[in-house]
Amino acid sequence: MTTKKRYLRVTHLLFIVLLLIQLIPDKSTNPTFTGALIAFAAGLELIAFIASTFIKKEQGLALLLDIVGFIYVLLGVWSLATAKFNVLNPLLFPAPGEVIHQFAEDKQQILINIGSSLGTTLAGFLIAVAVAVPLGLFIGWSARIGSAATYITKFFSSIPPIVYIPYGIALLPTFKSVSVFVIFLATFWPVFAGTMSGVLGVDKRIIDSAKVLNVSKPEMLFSVILPASLQQIFLGCNQGLSVSFILLTSAEMIGARDGMGYYVKYYSDFGDYTRTITGLLVIGIVVIAVTFLFNKLQSHLLRWKR
């Protein structure tokens, strides 16, 4: 990459446009915290420059700069529609500066809520994976049961997990345990189904190759069948993970005392839409971050595939 290609990007032009927009006098009478917005954008710009210097792969850098550019456009349009020209209802739609300011104010509270949401999700998700994968390997490998198990799994995975909530509430002591239970069910079936279809789909030649090496039964399951079906297992995990987030935030909006779903619901009840929007954006960012990390893990574990 040439220096020109590295540093002369549309993204930086968009940053300047965003700053110019901020020169337009506010029409909104609410405090708009333009300073917070500028500080936030400047922070992003700093990250973009540091990344331009250190990221070696052109594709990766282009992706990052495109995302940053998109955020600038979003912030620009958003401030035009709110603070600058008052197009949207100022009660329902706070200016971007307000949301950034609010986030800084509530940082502590938001972090605690994120921690609570993530803890619940991860607990349900990890328990489900830890149970579903060995069970799927074992049952899938005993092929005869495997065929019946496919239909049983299809039946259970077609039931939306949210309908288990009443039973969870009736059977389990705390809201936390109900959430973990529901996320467990939401993750268990897709991961179990993925593992089984992975096992049933393992190339016979790979199994023959392992058999002539005289592998023991545990080795066959965990050193051969498990890695050979890993891609399918990850398909199930991805499905489980995205359903988990949807479920958890909905569940938190119903009856939790903490978590990001609770944060959004609680403040929208008071008509505090600045905090509501802040919560929504934070949920989006957290979900993207977790998915990103999970995909990283997936491509690391499947690096042997072309």
Add this chain to the structure above:
Amino acid sequence: MTTNKIEIKDLTVNYIENKRSFNALHDVSFGVGRGEFVSVVGASGCGKSTLLSVLEGLYAPAGGSVQIDGKELHGTGTERGVVFQHYSLFPWMTTKKNIEFGIKQSRRGIKRGEREKIADEFLRKVGLAEFGGKYPSQLSGGMQQRAAIARALAMNTEILLMDEPFSAIDPKNRIILQELLLKLWEGDGTEERKTVVFVTHDIDEAILLSDKIVVLTAHPGTVNEVVNVPFERPRNRADLVKTDEYGKFRSRILSLLNNDVAERIGGDEVVL
């Protein structure tokens, strides 16, 4: 006769496909001596790969017997190393890890450090010293088969079973691999040679490598003839193919194969 390493007697194998049973092999009998290199050749569908599956222990015969060192064969065993045409290596392990895994299976009790040393040694022997850290998908087909051979040899089994190991390799690399195998198997005479059963449809490959060629005919697979290869070892391809004897011998094997084809198509009017 009783000194044979592998003794196959009246072997009959049925294959079930679409609920119909096929007689894949019928009354096949031959022996493989200790340290002998035996090729099994035949047209496709003659059951030569099925025969090897039985020797590998992956397929149970319907009748007859296979004995190794006088003992009836039951399932897979650590005294046999196998090289397949595809997927001998596990795609999720690096080349070196694949070899180490093989050593771990066949030579229990060898420590990790020792396994690594043996793996490195055999990678070097097949010319893959630099490629131990690569995954199979990062290697060419020829390099994958080199690694598979390295693993089979590193496992130090008494018997080596090879199922068309070079069939999917381009002609130029196939010749290189044949010569590598020949060199590794013939050795320098200090070590005892391994007993090899090698399945192929390439006659030149069979002649170059083998002490003995078993010609199979199809439908059902039966032994047409077992031919001793008369050429001295160590062999050299370039010198060997120049001789008249080679040409004559090659024609003989070819006619043994083609007899069968001519009969099946319908008599002596067919010119091949």
